[in-house]
Amino acid sequence: MASGIDKAGEGRLTHAPADHPPVARPKIGVLLANLGTPDGYDYWSMRRYLSEFLSDKRVIDYPAWKWQPLLQTVILAKRPFTSGANYKLIWNTEANESPLMTITKAQTAAVAAALKDRHGDALMVDFCMRYGNPSTQSKVRAMVQAGCEKIVFFPLYPHYAGATSATANDQFFRALMAETRQPAARVVPEYFENPLYIEALAQSVERAWAAAEVKPDLLVASYHGMPQRYLRQGDPYHCQCQKTTRLLRERLGWGKEMIHTSFQSVFGPEEWLRPYTVEHVAELAKAGKKRIAVIAPAFSADCIETLEEINGEIREAFLHAGGEDFTYIPCLNDDSAHVAALVSVIEDNLAGWIGR
Structure with a gap:
């Protein structure tokens, strides 16, 4: 329990005036991040997703004056159709989402359950996407509003690359820039040697x-x-x-x-x-x-x-x-051995913030 917050956990500061804004009970956030997915395989969903992805300087580093006219006129006129057709082949029609979304939800739930067993309600575990939804900024905002004074940001890439890990981190830092009260932050490095x-x-x-x-x-x-x-x-x-x-x-x-x-x-x-x-x-x-x-x-x-x-x-x-x-x-997905590896990496990066 944080100093100054009443025992009832109502979010009231013990010595604050009655009109003081509510203060959330302090937590630590664990935010998993993956590449992203279109909201659907239709043309406009694919176009929005591909435009965001292929406009990222970490992915395509050509000068904007040269690249954007080609991207917006030629590539995005055709590629959403072909990419959408490929997504349709693998789409999770029952949940109306891509397999990446389905699997990332399952991974997050498994990681959250394992961490809850170890640390109770001290941690808030969630996921975001670098491109598309749920956005990194929306999830950082939710964690801050929920009282996360510290966040461990975990790009789900075993290896470091500028076009994956670095751009995910970039987006996380941009999200922090929008916060009035920034949480302390740690970024999880590559874990391929774990x-x-x-x-x-x-x-x-x-x-x-x-x-x-x-x-x-x-x-x-x-x-x-x-x-x-x-x-x-x-x-x-x-x-x-x-x-x-x-x-x-x-x-x-x-x-x-x-x-x-x-x-x-x-x-x-x-x-x-x-x-x-x-x-x-x-x-x-x-x-x-x-x-x-x-x-x-x-x-x-x-x-x-x-x-x-x-x-x-x-x-x-x-x-x-x-x-x-x-x-x-298949990829490791939400396999129990993979979840154990992810939890191990997270706990290494929580060291000093929370007891094991």
């Missing part, structure tokens, strides 16, 4: 291998790509992805030939990190690797890039090139 995260990945691979009637010839770890230029500018993402593959391989006790690293979701005319997954799996099929499994360690939740791109486009490329059996290993 042993519980690697363990959760390894367990998902072991389950897939155990369920296969005929074991895959190898595993492809497909990470979201980025322009090679970003690597040369100092972004550590590529190196962190390579290390994740190595840590996973070591945990599984496999040889180097059993796990390949590749990159997907290439966009625009620049050279991106190689090898490209869609090309690499076709090359594997042509080289006689007829059975492969693919995992996406850079994604904390299944989304358009995994459910449609990997399990659709990339699968088709492999089978068209002569492959026979393609296994997609």
Whole structure:
């Protein structure tokens, strides 16, 4: 109980005048953040979402005078139709939302339950999206209004990249700028080396291998790509992805030939990190690797890039090139081992703010 707030918890300061605004009981906020999702797969929902996403300087860093006319006239005239059609293929029609939204809600609920078991009502756990809804600003505002004097902000990206972690943090800081009484804030860094995260990945691979009637010839770890230029500018993402593959391989006790690293979701005319997954799996099929499994360690939740791109486009490329059996290993989502890893990372970042 904070000093000066009455025991009844009514939000009244014990020595304040009667007309003093209500004061919420102090809490600590834990705000999970993911990339985002359109509100629907119709043209205008897709256009709003893609315009916000592709206007982010962390994602596309071309000068606005050059990029925005192309984006607003050419790209956004066509891409909402194709992207909307892809979203429709994977849409959660029962909840009328994207799988990313459904999974992020489930992750948040599981994390909140685990933290409540440890800390009672001292924490307020919620989630936001960098693009689309619920917005980062709306959730920061809700936490401040609920009495959160401290917030741990957790971008759900195991690896750091300017186009993911950094832009999520940027938006969080912008939200703080709008608050009269800013809470103390901590930003959770990348967690790809966390042993519980690697363990959760390894367990998902072991389950897939155990369920296969005929074991895959190898595993492809497909990470979201980025322009090679970003690597040369100092972004550590590529190196962190390579290390994740190595840590996973070591945990599984496999040889180097059993796990390949590749990159997907290439966009625009620049050279991106190689090898490209869609090309690499076709090359594997042509080289006689007829059975492969693919995992996406850079994604904390299944989304358009995994459910449609990997399990659709990339699968088709492999089978068209002569492959026979393609296994997609789902993201960790709200798997109990993944939730345990996320809770461990959160508690590390709560150190000094709350007892374990």
